[in-house]
Amino acid sequence: MLYFDHCASTPPHEDVIQTIAEVMRIHYANPSSIHQAGADAGNLIERARGLVAKLFRTKPEEWIFTSGGTESNNLAILGAARQYAGRGKHLITTMIEHASVYETFQQLEREGFTVTYLPVDEFGSVSAEAVEAALTDETILVSIMHVNNEVGSVQPIADIGRLLADRPKTLFHIDAVQSIGKLPIDIAGWGIDLLSGSAHKVRGPKGVGILYMKSGLKLHPIVYGGEQERSMRPGTSNTPSIVASAKAFRIAIEEAEARCSQWRMLRSRLIGHLDGIQELVLNGSAETDSAPHIVHFSYPGMKPEVIVHALEQRGFVVSTKSACSSKDDKPSRVIQAISDDSRRAASGIRISFGSEHTEQHIDQLAQAVRDTVAELKPLERRN
Known part of the structure; x- marks a missing residue:
C-alpha cells in the first residue's frame, strides 16, 4: 500500500x-x-x-x-x-x-x-x-x-x-x-x-x-x-x-530544501499525467507558486469517497479534503470559494507526498487514477 x-x-x-x-x-x-x-x-x-x-x-x-x-x-x-x-x-x-x-x-x-x-x-x-x-x-x-x-x-x-x-x-x-x-x-x-x-x-x-x-x-x-x-x-x-x-x-x-526540489519534480510529473484525463479538473495552480507536496483534482459528478476506495483497492491511499472534515459529506468550502462550482466542490481528491515517494510511485499512481476513472465512468452522475 x-x-x-x-x-x-x-x-x-x-x-x-x-x-x-x-x-x-x-x-x-x-x-x-x-x-x-x-x-x-x-x-x-x-x-x-x-x-x-x-x-x-x-x-x-x-x-x-x-x-x-x-x-x-x-x-x-x-x-x-x-x-x-x-x-x-x-x-x-x-x-x-x-x-x-x-x-x-x-x-x-x-x-x-x-x-x-x-x-x-x-x-x-x-x-x-x-x-x-x-x-x-x-x-x-x-x-x-x-x-x-x-x-x-x-x-x-x-x-x-x-x-x-x-x-x-x-x-x-x-x-x-x-x-x-x-x-x-x-x-x-x-x-x-x-x-x-x-x-x-x-x-x-x-x-x-x-x-x-x-x-x-x-x-x-x-x-x-x-x-x-x-x-x-x-x-x-x-x-x-x-x-x-x-x-x-x-x-x-x-532537509526541506532537498525534499522540496524532489516534491516539485514529482508534482509536475503527476500533474502532467492527470492533464491527459479529460474527466478530471485540477484545483489550484500547476505552477511553482503552489506548495510542492500537494496535488488536488476533482471528478465532477463522482462522489469522492468512491474514488478514494477504488484507489485504495488498487493499493493507493489518498484523501478527499482535510482529515478534520473528511467525514462531512458537504462540498468543499475551499473548492467552492475557488470555483463557485458545487459539482466540482463535491468531488475533490487530495494527493500529498512524502519523502518515500519516487517517480515510479507517481507513474503507478497515475495509472491507478486512469484505471479508476475508466471503471467509474459509467457510474458518473450527470445531475
Whole structure:
C-alpha cells in the first residue's frame, strides 16, 4: 500500500520513535515537580523549546507547546481577540482557512466580533490588496494560512506582513501547519506575531503543536488549571512527545530544501499525467507558486469517497479534503470559494507526498487514477 495522504498525517521518523521510547522509559516524572526527576524532565522540555526557537531564529520564551495545530490556532485567535477586544472588534481572515481557524472566527462572531472573510482567486490565493482594503481602525487581528491544506495555494505572507508593519495594534497570525518543513518561513522578516504548527505533519508524534507568540504579547487563556506553558496551556506536559517533536521539526527543516526540489519534480510529473484525463479538473495552480507536496483534482459528478476506495483497492491511499472534515459529506468550502462550482466542490481528491515517494510511485499512481476513472465512468452522475 502506497500512502499519499501526508497532509493528513505522516509516518513518524524512526529517530522520533526511538526518542519517544527512550524519554518515556527514563524521564517519566512530571516535569512540573520540584524534585530532581521532575527537574530533569523539565530541562528536556526547555531544551526542546530552545531547539524550536533556534530553527525559526526566535527566542525560546516565545514558544508554547500545545496539543496540536487545532489548539494552537484556537489559542492564537481566541486568545488574541479576547485579550485585545478593547482596541477594536474587527477581524480578518479568508474563505479557505482550515476548520480550526474558520470555525473559531465563527465563534467570535457569536461573541460580538465582526469578521471579514476575504475571497480568493481561481487558484486559491488571496491578495495583499484585498487585505489592505478590508482593514479598518477597529481591526485587531489578521489570520491568513501560509499553505492551504486542500489545494496547496501559497499566500503572500511577506507582502501582507509588510502591509501590517505600520499597524502595531493589528496582530498577524499565520497557520503554518502545512508549510513548516516544506517552504521557508521568516517570522521576523515577515512581521509575524503568532504562528501555529503541528508535529505530526512533519513525521513527528500526534498530540503536539507549537505556537509562536511574539515577545510582549498577551493571550487570553482558553484552558485553565495550571501554570505550565506560562499559564497559556496548563496541564501536565507530554515530555516524550515534546522532545521527539522538536527533533522532527529539526529534521524536516534541515532537509526541506532537498525534499522540496524532489516534491516539485514529482508534482509536475503527476500533474502532467492527470492533464491527459479529460474527466478530471485540477484545483489550484500547476505552477511553482503552489506548495510542492500537494496535488488536488476533482471528478465532477463522482462522489469522492468512491474514488478514494477504488484507489485504495488498487493499493493507493489518498484523501478527499482535510482529515478534520473528511467525514462531512458537504462540498468543499475551499473548492467552492475557488470555483463557485458545487459539482466540482463535491468531488475533490487530495494527493500529498512524502519523502518515500519516487517517480515510479507517481507513474503507478497515475495509472491507478486512469484505471479508476475508466471503471467509474459509467457510474458518473450527470445531475
